[in-house]
Amino acid sequence: MTQPEATKAGEIVFDDVSKSFTSPEHRDSPFYAVRNLSFTVGRGELVAVLGKTGCGKSTMFNLLAGLARPSSGKVLVHGHDPYAEFAWFRGKVGIVFQNDRLMPWRTAIENVALGLELNKVPSAERLAIAAEWLARLGLRGHEHDYPHALSGGMRQRVSIARAFSIKPDILLCDEPFSALDEVTGNALRGEFRDLVRETRATGIFITHSIGEALTLGHRILVFQRPARIAYEAVLGGTPEDEIRAEILRVMGDVEAA
Numbered sequence: 311m312t313q314p315e316a317t318k319a320g321e322i323v324f325d326d327v328s329k330s331f332t333s334p335e336h337r338d339s340p341f342y343a344v345r346n347l348s349f350t351v352g353r354g355e356l357v358a359v360l361g362k363t364g365c366g367k368s369t370m371f372n373l374l375a376g377l378a379r380p381s382s383g384k385v386l387v388h389g390h391d392p393y394a395e396f397a398w399f400r401g402k403v404g405i406v407f408q409n410d411r412l413m414p415w416r417t418a419i420e421n422v423a424l425g426l427e428l429n430k431v432p433s434a435e436r437l438a439i440a441a442e443w444l445a446r447l448g449l450r451g452h453e454h455d456y457p458h459a460l461s462g463g464m465r466q467r468v469s470i471a472r473a474f475s476i477k478p479d480i481l482l483c484d485e486p487f488s489a490l491d492e493v494t495g496n497a498l499r500g501e502f503r504d505l506v507r508e509t510r511a512t513g514i515f516i517t518h519s520i521g522e523a524l525t526l527g528h529r530i531l532v533f534q535r536p537a538r539i540a541y542e543a544v545l546g547g548t549p550e551d552e553i554r555a556e557i558l559r560v561m562g563d564v565e566a567a
């Protein structure tokens with residue numbers, strides 16, 4: 311993918327952000343999951359984040375999604391503080407977690423319609439939009455199934471439909487395809503890429519797969535523990551083979567390919 315017109319101002323801003331935890335295990339000094347992390351994501355840019363397990367990607371994600379507060383530094387999404395202004399973000403930011411996080415007491419269509427409901431879209435309209443998204447993601451006929459009656463891949467499709475149905479300006483994804491088999495994952499990846507291109511959402515996409523990062527991202531950030539940027543590559547310039555080799559070198563882990 312070629313680089314869109316990324317604004318320097320940044321739709322997503324991490325400014326010298328640290329997040330530490332205290333636990334019985336780390337009683338003497340705080341344990342940093344994220345340390346002095348700074349980066350920005352421009353409007354319409356999709357940034358893929360790679361890094362070894364435990365390096366702090368999900369912690370960064372939780373800060374972005376407003377589920378945790380930074381210990382120091384500033385996180386801004388669309389100029390707003392996701393933690394302090396959590397209510398402002400509801401219905402505006404599309405989030406796809408590693409596991410689907412659907413509400414088990416709601417049918418597929420009711421799960422998809424949730425964000426629209428928060429946005430006060432009238433009932434008939436939101437059900438029509440939700441049905442359209444489910445159909446788009448190959449789930450026509452499953453509108454009234456409950457999550458327990460759907461396969462993992464189908465549930466993940468419902469959560470992608472839920473994220474896109476609100477036409478989000480900002481899209482946040484934490485390994486959305488990693489729990490799926492390769493064929494289903496590949497199919498969803500393609501659909502996802504088309505949706506991102508069409509909606510021009512600004513986004514962060516965490517993945518363990520270098521191939522996925524190269525396919526989906528405009529830019530790749532490789533994190534090292536505690537979460538900080540060890541390598542950054544803009545796609546469309548440097549040959550992909552070189553980027554892949556450099557990522558592997560930085561991660562020091564050939565298995566990650």
Ligand SMILES: Nc1ncnc2c1ncn2[C@@H]1O[C@H](COP(=O)(O)OP(=O)(O)OP(=O)(O)O)[C@@H](O)[C@H]1O
Nearest residue numbers: 331332333343361362363364365366367368369370
């Ligand atoms: N609430 C918490 N309390 C204490 N430690 C935590 C907490 N959340 C995360 N950590 C620690 O922070 C580190 C980073 O965790 P995180 O989940 O962000 O990693 P990750 O990069 O997402 O890993 P993975 O690729 O396996 O998903 C880990 O060592 C983890 O144990």
Ligand SMILES: [Mg+2]
Nearest residue numbers: 367368369484
């Ligand atoms: Mg994680």
